[in-house]
Amino acid sequence: MWEQIAANRRKSFLLVVGAALLLMALGWFLGEYFGGRGFGPFGLGIAAVVWFVMTLFAYYQGDQVMLSIAGAKKVDKADLPILFNVVEEMTLAAGLSRMPAVYVIDDPAPNAFAAGRRPENAAVAVTSGLLRQLNRDELQGVVAHEMAHIRNRDIQLMLFAGVLAGAIVILAEVGLRGMWFGGGRSRSRRSSGGQDGSAIVAILAIALMILAPILAQLIYFAVSRKREYLADASAATFTRYPEGLASALDKIARAPQQLGGVTQATAPMYIINPLKRAGKAAANATSTHPPIDERIRILRSMAGAGFAAYEESYRQATGKQGVLPGSALKEDEARAPRSGEPEARDASRRTIARQVDDFFYRQGxxxxxxxxxxxxxxxxxxxxxxxxxxxxxxxxxxxx
Amino acid sequence: MKCPACRVPMYAVEFKQVEVDLCPDCGGVWFDRGELSLLLGVERPLETEPAATDEDARPCPLCDKTMDKLNIGPSLRVLVDRCPDCGMWFDRREVEDLGRDLRDNEVGIDPALAEFLNGVFPVKGDR
Incomplete structure (x- = not known):
């Protein structure tokens, strides 16, 4: 299992290095553009400092910032016993040494995310809308998916990738604004002649300022999409019941509500992209998540409840080679799906809905x-x- | 949450793990979307039909958008206000009317819904 996490990390590492190079190039050209010839290293230095400070901040405060942007409240076992039990079960199934803190966000849109810099101090957050709409099996599927993100160290990598993308966006924004207000020594130099080099620099700088944020987002999204498949496959393995997550995804995708407190930077952290309606046109190229229908189809046509079954189902659904790291498949135990009927009439939903309502009534x-x-x-x-x-x-x- | 008809704060009433909001002034009843789906399930929703009426349009108590007027139930004779995103509003006695309609047409309903309706909004009188 550790090998699989390592393999997953290596691929993502390359993407993150790519983003880091992009950031440095942007810094360099901004330096050349605004400072004049020879100021490239200075610009690069500034870019590195911006990134370093943001990373430090994200590392130590990222989860707290994310939880507070989302308006998450910490809950105890006495508040929401069912949710707590499910998190306890999935902590064991995922083999985590410590149970993540549990948070609830009072928002009717169903969604969930995990945050934290290490599995030892991670947090799982779910919205009240999720709790009100899912039964226990579905809730278990969603929590298992989040546990997989924690166990696979996705939350940490996403944090860094997100910060990197954020730094690039900030620098490009500053650069574009500076240009707008007529800054940049290259302009005065151009008028005084000897500007051949600076014209090229200027064009490159402008191109980078426009393209870098887009590239950064694409890299960020590429990192996050791969991880969704692995987390879905892991959830099926942990719960031995792929239908739980499939049916949860189905309900989440069909819910009409739009989640509040979400930004472009935090969107990839959620189990389903909460900005799905905001940017419909560019939905596919820039989607943070694989198409939801495809995720559901893969889970529903699994012949078992292990990684191999997921991989086979993925191949059939997409016609592509495969998506899971080889080491995950090698270590896969043949897992039989859990027996049992889908819960009749969502009997547990009422209990869960009352627990979450009463929690917010007490808060209110x-x-x-x-x-x-x-x-x-x-x-x-x-x-x-x-x-x-x-x-x-x-x-x-x-x-x- | 305020009553869409009288704009006064409503209170919640829970029975057998089903919860509705009640207006203390007009006795109207708000069923949250989630509550409706708990009771009705997704596989067999109630019959509905857009209603032509001169009853005042009302804002949804949750999202404040104007609600639709609908006739619901097997004989489509109960007029309710519905917000497609948030839930359904029944004026006083309309929940009982719906219960009567369901009974008269011998529509089999979820035991939990039956228990809740009989407990809190019992149908009085014979057919």
């Missing part, structure tokens, strides 16, 4: 009144009426 300062007839009234803090009636038995509860 709702008052809880248990009526003798078996109903529970939940009174919001801004409730104006002096009493509330039970619709079942007609009892009137004074709120005083």
């Amino acid at each position: 300062g709702y008052r809880r009144i248990e009526c003798a007839c078996g109903t529970v009234l939940k009174i919001p803090p801004d409730f104006r009426a002096p009493r509330a009636g039970c619709p079942r038995c007609g009892a009137v509860h004074e709120l005083g």
Whole structure:
């Protein structure tokens, strides 16, 4: 298994090195363009410093920033016992030494992500919409997918790739703005003659400023897409029930809500791209995730619940060679899918939905009144009426 | 969350793990989209038909967009407001009307929904 992670890392490492070279080239040409001939190394230095500072910050604060941008709240076992149990189970199945912290985001759009710099201090975040719409098997599939990202060290690499892409975008933006406001010594030099070299530099600088952010995004997306397949395959292995994740992806993809608190930089972290509607036109070239239908089809036509079954199913669905690292397939145990029927009528959904609602009611300062007839009234803090009636038995509860 | 008809804060009522929001003034009932899908399942949604009515248009209590007017149920005789993204609004007695319609047409419904409707919105009187 470790070998597989290493193989996965090597490919991504190349992509990240490519992005780093892109960043340096951008810095160099910006230096030449704005500082004049000979200022390239200076620009490169600035680019390196920007990247270094951002990386340090992301390494130590990245997960916290990500969780707070998303508006995630930490939950305890007493708050959401079912979610906690599922995370505990999947921690064991994934062989992680420590259970990740569990966060919930109050947003009706169903989605999930993992964050953290090491498996030992990782976090899993799910939205309340996800909890309200999925049954236990589906929730398990989603959590297993996130566990796979943690175990495969995807979260760490995505953090670095994201920061690199972010640094490139920032530099290019600064450069383009500088040019807009007429900065750049090359312009004055051009008027004083001897500008052959600087004209080329200027053209290259402008081209880089425009192309670099696009290239950076493409690299970032390429890194993230490969990892989604591996995480899906791992989730099938951990749960031995590919249908759980397949059905969860189906529900998430069909949900009409748009997730708030998401930026281009954090989008690839989610189990399904939350910006799917924002950029429909360029959806395929720049998609952070493989096509959802394809992911579902692969999971649903798996003949077993292991990596080999996933690989075979991927080949049939896409007609491509394969997608998983060879070492994963080599170490694959023949896993039989878990037996059992799909959960009848989503019985666990109601329990999960009530747990998540009650958690946010407590957070929101709702008052809880248990009526003798078996109903529970939940009174919001801004409730104006002096009493509330039970619709079942007609009892009137004074709120005083 | 405010009542789409009277704009006063509503309270939530849970019975047998099903939850609805009630308006303390008009007695209207809000079924969250999630709650509806818990009860009705995805495989067999209720019959619906766009309704022609002069009843006032109402904003969705969650997203504030104007809701659609729909006739629902087997005989399409219960008029509700629906936000396609967020849920459905029943005026006072309309949930009972729907229950009666389902019973009269002998539509088999999910036991959990039946239990909830009989418990909280019982159909009174004979057919």
